[in-house]
Amino acid sequence: MPRVLILLALLLGFSPAAQAQELQTLLQPHAQEVAKPGRRTVGTVLDDLASSGIPQVATFLEEWQDKSVWQSPEGLFFIADEDGDNLILTDIDSGVETTAPSDGFTQLKPNGGVRRVIGTALVQFQLMDPDLNRRTTAVASIARRPEASQLAPLLGSIDGEEDPTLKARKIQLANFLSASFAEEPTDRIAAISSLSTDVSVEARAVLNQILTTRPALAEELPTDVNVARVLNPGEDMSLDAAYELLVADDLAAPRTDADTIKAALASNIINGRVGDVPVAQLGTTANRNRAYAQLAHSGTVPPLVTDTDRDAALAKFTFFEIYDEADTAITDAATTALASVETRVAVGQSADLALDALSLASIYFLAAIGLAITFGVMGVINMAHGEFIMMGAYTGYVVQLFIPSYTASIIIALPLAFAVTFAAGVAMERLVIRHLYHRPLETLLATFGISIALQQLAKNIFGTQARPLTSPAWLDGAWVFNDVVQISYIRIAIFVLAVIFLFLILFVLKRTRLGLEVRAVTQNPGMAASMGINPDRINMLTFGLGSGIAGIAGVAIGLYAKVTSEMGADYIVQSFMTVVVGGVGNVWGTLAGASLIGFLQKGIEWLNPSNTLAAQTYMILFIILFIQFRPKGIVALKGRAAAD
Amino acid sequence: MSTLLEVDGVSVSFDGFRAINNLSIQIGEPELRAVIGPNGAGKTTFMDIITGKTKPDEGRVTWGDRNISLLGMSESEIAMEGIGRKFQKPTVFEDQTVRENLAMALHNPRGPFAVLFYKKTQEGAKRIKEIATEIGLSDSLTRRAGELSHGQKQWLEIGMLLAQDPRLLLVDEPAAGMTTAERELTTDLLKRAAKTRAVVVVEHDMEFVRRLDCKVTVLHEGSVLAEGSLDHVTADQTVIDVYLGRQ
Amino acid sequence: MNKSFLMRNPSTLWFLLGLSLFTIVVTILSDAGLGVMSTSFVKTLGKTLCLCLIAVAMDVVWGYCGILSLGHFAFFGIGGYAVGMWLMYARTEGIVLDSLATQTIPPTAQEVTDAIGNQIFGVVGSSEFPMIWAFSDSLFLQLLMVVLVPGLLALVFGWLAFRSRVTGVYLSILTQAMTLALSLYLFQNDSGLRGNNGLSGLQNIPGFENTPQSTISLAFFYASASAVALGYVLFAWVTSGKMGSVIKAIRDNESRVRFLGYHVESYKLFVFTITAVVAAIAGALYYPQAGIINPAEIAPIASIYLAVWVAIGGRGRLYGAVIGAAFVSLLSSWFTGGGAPAIPLGFYTIQWTDWWLVLLGLSFVAVTLYAPKGIGGLFDYLVRKPS
Incomplete structure (x- = not known):
């Protein structure tokens, strides 16, 4: 170690004057040590090289360590590559390449110890290198x-x-x-x-x-090693695993497994019997063991280690884990530190989980709010809502085909997706839904027919493979707090979008003429009509609005998930759940439903991280039970309005 | 005349609005009673509470000789106790024949398996015939209920109530949309029915109530404003204020 | 269900007659007779009959009782899985026993079980038998499962849903959620039912290894036809008379029925459960003919298609459901199987494999809008015209 420190000191103090020197000249006095370096002797060479301050030193050391330095018959050092019988020589100072026959050249082959010393010196060079990279x-x-x-x-x-x-x-x-x-x-x-x-x-x-440990065993628990914990066979480890340890230490005879017994029996059949057991009766474990015991008794096979034998052998020993680190003070400190770290990690993970849940809730909110509006205002279930989401996403994809700038394309895609799905929604309302009012189940089925047609149409136009909807570069990456807590910018953007829409919809419903008329039609269509409001027009606009928001949700979802013809179907059931759980006809209800479902799904996924399918299953079961206790959802309408 | 139904101190509110406020009414058996009141007086909610559709916030509803509580019983259990209800809008099953409508209402076991293995009986058929005659539909037994006129549907619904053989009949605006002739028939029907059982009629139409010629209860803002003969209550100054004074 | 019942319901009699005629025609055309009908087409017809049976069940629950269940295909799938478990176990057991028989030492029961487990569950990286396979070695118990599991599931789910008065579209969504939950559950590898691999080789019936598939297919065709006949008569009986009266009344005005003193929930539960059981029986007959069952079969979309069949065939009449299921499913396999000729438009050629779903979706919208009575409505038109 001291040598390295000297080297370090020298390195830090190198002067510009020293750079004028040539590496070859510097090496020649040490030619012997360079050609046949030993771990001890190489130090002086490295010290001199380090103190020289010559820029080529680092490259030379790398090549030396790499066994790519050759010595010429004259004793000069070159960096060389073998090329058949020739060597391509590179001058260690000037970097000029020449070719020479390899006769008389010797390759320098420093041994492992030396290479390590060189490597350490190299680290030194690299860590101090003027180049930041x-x-x-x-x-x-x-x-x-x-x-x-x-x-x-x-x-x-x-x-x-x-x-x-x-x-x-x-x-x-x-x-x-x-x-x-x-x-x-x-x-x-x-x-x-x-x-x-x-x-x-x-x-x-x-x-x-x-804190790495290894299992060990002894008759008495030793006091001179750093024991992590005592293992009780049968509780902390299986009995068989404990016995394996005994066998590995030659403290017990190996167990004969079922296959070995079977093989031993098969090779010892005499006159259709093994011992006195007929072969036909060897179909049970008890009979096999009896036959094997007889073979063992006659010395043909090693004796059978029974479970009793195993337990008796285990009883003689204590099993424990010892730390690879011998110092108790250090392992104690590490245990304490790790416990503290893990607490912090747990807190961090909860925060991360909450962020994940929040972004999932935002997605569900965006996907469901359009549905909630049409369902709440018109009592119409739109099974094609998912396909409107898909339509929005494909609109984004098509816009990107024409507009190469991702930022501009997204800015154009959002309103365009709204326009496209708004128009689709209005068309659907006029052509289909208007004729099916007061027949909600049939609306459900008719819109389902539209849903399959649209899905297949998208497949025919865009193909079955997923289409990209690329987000602008400024949405790439993630906001990283630390290794545990981080959230991608795209999710933040979706969250922001969801918040914007929440307030936009609240504003439209509560503060505009349209919103007033919508609410009037919701509460009493007949009365609204007699006050000069045209319910047909309101229904059409409402349906268009709900569909338009689905289109925007489609762009948002397409940005982080793939755009396929089936993407709508992936969200439709969750959207229904959100609306139903939240309570129909209420923006806040949808928000509550989306939050509940988002947080619930993430929570269940966290409890059972390996299995997102199971998480969805349990979530749906929860929702089915939830409906039992609050059939009208979280934010329920009360009174006579809710009676029908 | 013994007390059949006793509503005692019942209140219910929807979103802070008190639809029924400390309401107490007693119905005897047999009795014909008319309940009148302006819009929003709580007439329909009163019926909803008795039939189990709405659960009151406080108060008691006791029924029958054994004084059992109707609160906490389901709509179908209450119906089986002997309370029949006719809705404001005629709700007969339009896809089915008059006979099927009546047969469904006949007082028979109501469990799914009893119904599944139900066999038509002589007395059942006889009873259907009787009721059909009573409501003037004996010629229409095989017609679909949807084909009946508005008034006939009302009668069919009353007939279905009679078929249930209830001890208490709750009738919500039976005369709405009827011609004068139809009204007369309806009053007769109700008066006959009230000879053997309790009948409560909720009605707007004073003329119709006058024709019923029975005790009248006036509801206002969810509680009883006045009770007595029609002449008595129409002479009551508070009733006049409620009906006329609010203009 | 006596003679007078059939006499009073001539349409049921006509249906049974038609079904018998159809069975005879298929027998004559099949390998057992003239041999002009392929085994796979006999299987297709057998499967179609099973679909007709579940369509009849769907019609009862939706067309008669007004519950638009989007979960009946889940019961169909459970029936298929229940019978598939036995088929797969028994067949694998036969194979395993054959291969172990060549060993010098007879296998232990544990070795046999392990080997079967390895064969069946190796594909999902396991060899342990999950709990739900406890009865898979017994045909009788598995057949009992066909009825019991969907029956209990429908009973519990229906009880929960109906008692909290979930109706209309809410109920539809809830049943759809149930279906989705079930299919997602089955998609997992540790569901115990081989994840998305599903159960396969179901067309091989243990004990009939040497019987040709043409005979087996005909046997299943007869079984399916009998099941349709029995199911049809059962439901014709249920939907006629006073029971039919009450459930149709529940469809039209639930609360009015309640005020008549009927416990509406019990009726709905009865209808929901009994149709679920029939759906499961249909599934148990369908999948041995299909040969494979996997969770994708149970996906919510399948139950929606079921509703489509019934709607196109005509709700509220049992033969309508049969016609709808047979018509749409056969037409669908004709179109998607490349049977329909492509239509060249010059600039574009309509390939029906691509455009069939578009056509189905749109014609479904058209039926809902303009012919709510479906194909069955045509019969009314024909029957009433003379009068």
């Missing part, structure tokens, strides 16, 4: 494969680091290395404790690395 690469490579030897050069490079981000990273990494490799236990414990506030994956890996 190379420094960053060096730091990243240390992070990938941390080693004890890298600690000192890393520490040494921190003070001279000019880039603040990289400096912080170097300090963090040095901390990780100290926790694992520092020589003084107190240094390690200090470093470990400082990790207790770090929720990064790396910090957790460092702590877990310190």
Whole structure:
């Protein structure tokens, strides 16, 4: 270690004058050590190289370590590539390439120990390299494969680091290395404790690395090793696994498994019998064991280790886990730190989960609000709502075909999707739904017919494969708090869109003439008509509005999911659930429904992360039960208005 | 005349609006009673509470000789206790024949399996015939109910009530949309029915109520304003204020 | 269900007559007779009969009782799974026993079970038998499952839904949710029913390995025809008389029926459950003819198609449902199977494999709008014309 520090000091103090020197000249006095380096002797060469300040040194060291340096018959050093019988020589100073026959050249083959020393010196060079990219690469490579030897050069490079981000990273990494490799236990414990506030994956890996254990066994629990915990066979580990440990330590005879018994029996059939058991009766475990015991008794096969034998053998030993790290103080510190980290991680995960749930709720809200409006105002279930979502998404895709700028295309796609689906909604209302008022079940079926036709039509036009709807570059990436909590910008955008629509719809319904008329028609169509409101017109506009919002939701959903002809079908049931759970005819109800379903789905997924299908199943079951207790949804209309 | 139904201190509100406010009414058996009142007086809600469609916030509704509470019973249980109800709009099953409509209402076991294995009986057919004669539809037994005139539908519905053989008949605006001749028949029908059972008629039409010639209860803002003969209540100053004074 | 019942319902009699005639014609045309009808077409007809049966059930629950259930295909699927479990177990057991018989030492019961488990569940990376397969070795118990599982599911679901007075479109959505939940559940690998692989090889009937498929297909065709006949008579009986009166009344005005003293929920539950059981029986007959069942079959869309068939055939009349299911499903396989000729328009050629669904969707809208009585309504027109 001291040598490295000297080297470091020299490196930090190199002068411009020294750069005038040539590497070849510098190496020649050390030719012997360079050609046949030993772990001890190579140090002086490296010291001289380091102190020289020649820029080519780093490249030379890399090539040397790579066994690509050759010595000419004259004793000069070259970087060389073999090319048949020739060598392509590169001058170590000028970089000029020449070709020469390989006769008389010797390849330098430093051994593993030497290469490591060279490597450490190289790290030094890379960490101090004037080029920021190379420094960053060096730091990243240390992070990938941390080693004890890298600690000192890393520490040494921190003070001279000019880039603040990289400096912080170097300090963090040095901390990780100290926790694992520092020589003084107190240094390690200090470093470990400082990790207790770090929720990064790396910090957790460092702590877990310190706390790795291996199983062990002894007749008495030893006092001289760092025991992590005692294992009770049958509880903490299976009896058979414990017995395997005994077998591995040659403390017990291996068990004979069912296949071995069967094979042994099969090869010992004499006159249709094994022992005194007829072959035909060997179809039960008990008979097989009896036959095998007889074979064992006669010494033909090793004796059978029964469950009783296994248990007796296990009873003689204590099983436990020991830490690979011998120092109790260090493992204790690491355990404490890890517990603290895990608490923080749990809090972070909850926050992350809440963000995920919020964005899912926003999507459901956007997908469902259009449905809620038409369902609430007109009592009409629009099964083609999902296809309007799809239509919006395809509108976005088509716009992007013509407008190459993603930002501009999205800005155009949003209103255009609204216009397209608004028109589709109005057409559907006029052509179909208007003729089916007061027959809600038939409306449901007719709109379903439209839904299959539209879906197939989209398939015929756009094909079955998914079409991209690319978001602008400024929506790429994620807002990262730390390794645990992050949210992609696109989800934030969808959330913002949902909020905008919430207020827009509230504004339209509560503050505009249209909203007033819509509410009037909802409450009493006959009376509204007699006051000069045209219910047909209101219904048409309402349906158009609901469909238009579906189109905008389609663009939003298409941005983060694939655009396919079936995408609408994926959202339609969830949208219905949102409307039904929230309560019909109420914007706040839809919001409540979307939040409940979003949070519920994420919550269940979190409890059972491996299985999103199960999460959806349980969520639907929950909703079915929820409807039992609040048939009218969360925000229910009360009184006579709700009676019918 | 013993008390059949006792409504005691019942209140119910919808979204803060008190539709029924501390209402108390007693109905005897047999009795013909008319309930009148301006719009929003709570007449329909009163019927909803008795038939179990609406649950009151407070108060008691007791029924019959054993004084059982009707609160907490389902609509069908209450109907089986012997309370029949005719709605404001005639609601007969238009797709089915008059005979089927009446047969469904006949006082028979109501369980699905009893109905599934139900066999037509002589007395059932006789009873249907009787009722049909009573409501003047004996020639129309095989006609679809949807083909009947408005008045005939009203009578069919009353006939269905009679077929249920209830002890209490709640009739909501039976005369609405009827011709004068039809009204006379309807009053006779109700008066005959009230000879053996309790009949409560909710009605707007004073002329019709006068023809019923029975005790009248005036509801206003969810409670009883006045009770007595029609002449008595129409002479009451508060009733006059309610009906006329609000103009 | 006595003679007088059939006499009083001539349409049922006509239907049974037609069905018998159809069965005889198919027998004559099949390999058992002239041999001009392929085995696969006999299977298609057998499957179509099963679809007719579930359509009749759907008609009772929707056309008569007014409950637009979007869940009856789930019951159909459960029936298929229940019988498929036995078919798959018994057949795998036969194969496993054959292969183990060549060993010198007879296998233990555990070895046999493990080997079967490996065969069946290897595809989802497991070899353990899940709990729900506990009765799969017994044909009788599995057949009982065909009836019991959907029956209980319908009973519990219906009880929950009807008691809280969920009606109309709400109920439809709720049944659709139930179907979706079931199909999503079955899509999981650890559902115990082989995830999206489903159950396969169901056309091989254990014990009849040496019987040709042409004979088996005809046997299933007869079984399906008998089931349709029995189901039709059962439902004709249920929907006639006073029961029919009450359930039609519930369809038209539920609360009025309640005030007549009928416990509406019990009636709905009765109809919902009994139709679910018949749907399951139809499924149990369908899938051995189809050969494979997987969760996609149960997806909500299937139940909606069922409603489409009934609507096109004509609601509220049992023969309408039969006509609708047979007509639409056969037409659908004709169009999607490439049987229909493409229409060249010069600039574009209409391939029916691509355009059939568009046509179906739009004609469905047209039927709902302009012919709410469906194809069955034509009969009314023909019957009433003379009068």
